[in-house]
Amino acid sequence: MTSNDEYQTPFNTRYCSEEMKQLFSPRTRFSTWRQLWVHSDSSFSARLRVSASSRLTKVQVWLAEAEKELGLAGISDQAVAEMQAHVTIKDNEFAIVAEEETRRRHDVMAHVHGFGLVAPSAAGIIHLGATSCYVTDNADLIFLKKGLDLLLPKLATIIKKLSDFARKYRDQACLGYTHGQPAALTTVGKRACLWIQDLLMDLRNIERSRSDIRFRGVKGATGTQGTFLALFKGDHSKVEELDDLVTEKAGFNSVFKISSQTYSRKIDLDVCNSLGSFGATCERIFTDIRHLAMMKEMEEPFEKDQIGSSAMAYKRNPMRSERICALGRKLQNLPMDAVATYAHQWFERTLDDSAIRRISIPESFLCADALLLLLDNVTSGLVVYPAVINRRIAQELPFLATEHIIMALSEVGVSRQEAHEEIRVLSHQAAAVVKMEGKDNDLIERIRKAEFFKPIIGQLDQLLEPKSFYGRAPQQVDKFTGPGGEVEKALEKYGDVAREVGRVDLNV
Structure with a gap:
């Protein structure tokens, strides 16, 4: 069957960046499993750009190399060389692995088998001393960390663009609303700062969850490192050194000293919560923008040949803002998967976490990525209509005065x-x-x-002069977004973030 005969997630077909789709692709996942034995000198971002048919070069071993460095016998140079040559899984290998998994009903062992076929000299030492979660959990931690690394600069870009917008309209008076009713005046720029402040909280939350991610390392079936202790003949220091060495080779600064068979699923919960909170922010902000579009005070970009309605030719529907609200709603609900999964784990691990995590974790990242692409598109071209705003002020200002x-x-x-x-x-x-x-x-x-x-x-x-009704709104915008302000301090580490973050498919 062709792809048109099967369900395709809209995250793949419409909404997400190529780099995020590639990060959570089967090729990246299973090549990363192999990567946990074989390490590339090039950066992970560069590896993501490697084409499907190419091979990684200049590789060195993670687990096997570390074991060999620490004196473990039986790992030959030939075995290492063959593993090095086949880090990136090729198209024809997927079918072989799938057939093996059908027989064995075990995905990791199917891939151990597949890797052993292309690296026969290493077949006997692949996965030596490790349990399945050595590859699955450590790979997932890599994906969490790298996924957040892809998202954070995009979020910084949105904040920068909204800050520029806020400064531009710092003193454009507009009606403020409480209880949905006209209240004291504010300014367009000050209202945008409310949005920015919430996004800064999201930036902080995501940065913190990123900084808390550590490597699982080499821990064994229940986290006791018993198999590795046996491999090293009871030498505890060698086992600790192995754990630290593999962690360093994997590019992590720290490792969980305590784990069960898995790393704690509270890590997933923490990461998904930070992304879900961002999803709520998106719906909050763009509900405002949809209301403002309804009142004709502000609207999202609208292309020259764009059609708003198949029936009503005059319409300029806020379809991107509506999509943001829809995806934001999806993202803010996904953490419940992580909540339930963490809460329902038994003792050292149960497998009821596996299927749901295969879906909810990639979808959380893909959904956040889709939202950031949309936010960039809209914030790059927000349109303000001062004449409409001023007319609405004129209707209410006599009462306010x-x-x-x-x-x-x-x-x-x-x-x-x-x-x-x-x-x-x-x-x-x-x-x-x-x-x-x-x-x-x-x-x-x-x-x-x-x-x-x-x-x-x-x-x-x-x-009746409007500026006498909006207080210090312009000065608040200056203080918040200007030199030395909260926005500047939060974005310092991201350098020049005023860039386009990706293409947006405008189909609904």
Whole structure:
């Protein structure tokens, strides 16, 4: 059957970057299992770019080399050379391994068999002293770490672009809302800073979960290192040295000193929680943007030939923002898989973690990656409509200005209580015109015509100036996003992050 005859995840066909798809691909997974025996001098990122038909070069052994360095007999140069030559699993090997797994019902042993066929001199020492989780868990930890390494710079890029947007619109007044109702004014830039602040929390959470990832190392069937102790004839120091040496060769700075057969599934939970929290942030921010698009104050980029609706040709639907909300909702729910998996583990390990982790962990990373591509696309071209914003302010500002008018009257000797009553009556009359007749707010015209307000008529224009209603919003934007501010400090380690993070498929 062709791919069109089988279900294809939208993460693969529509949403994600090639580098993230490749990271969680079968070839990368199973080559990394082999890599746990054979190490490449090139970086992991470079390995991801190796084509399917090419081979890794300049390799050296992880487990086998470390065992050999520490004096373990039986590992020949020929065995190492053959392993070196076949680190990257080739297309024709997948079928051989699949057939073996059908017979043995054990994926790791099927791959040990497949590796042994192409490296016959090493067949007897592949997996020496190790349990399946040596390759599966250590590989998963590599994928977690490298996956986060792919996501973090993209998130930094989004924060930088939104910060530029916030500075551009630092003093563009707009209606603020509480309870979904017009409240005191804020600015477009200040509102964007609310979004940025939440994204900075996500950046911090993901960075922390990344820094907490350690290597499982060589621990054996229940984490006691018993098989390795036997291999080294009871020499505890050699076993500890082996654990540290393999960890170093794998590119990790630290190793879990305590593990069961697996590394603690709380690590998965921690990583997935940080990604799920980011998913919630995405839905939160882009619900705002969808509402603003509904009010025609702001909208996502819209291409020249883009069609908003098959029936209503005039429409400019916020389809990318809607997709972000949908994927954000998916991502924020995926941590529940990790919660249940961690909570339901028995003693040193049970296998009910395996199938669910094969799905939920890659999907968490693919979903986060898809969201970051979309966020980059939208934040690179957000459109603001000041004329619409100002018109909406004009409809509400007379009501918002009533307290300013009362205070101005008090300053010229008018009773505050009397002023309050006069303006209350006129406000209700103006509100009735807006609600019952669908006309513009005429409160200011009513005030100008009323004799009671004559003492402050000359101040009305000044009292209605929008900038007097948004407080320190522009200065807050400057402090937050400017030199020495929170945003700059958080992004320092990412260097020049103002770049495009990837292509977005605009199909829904």
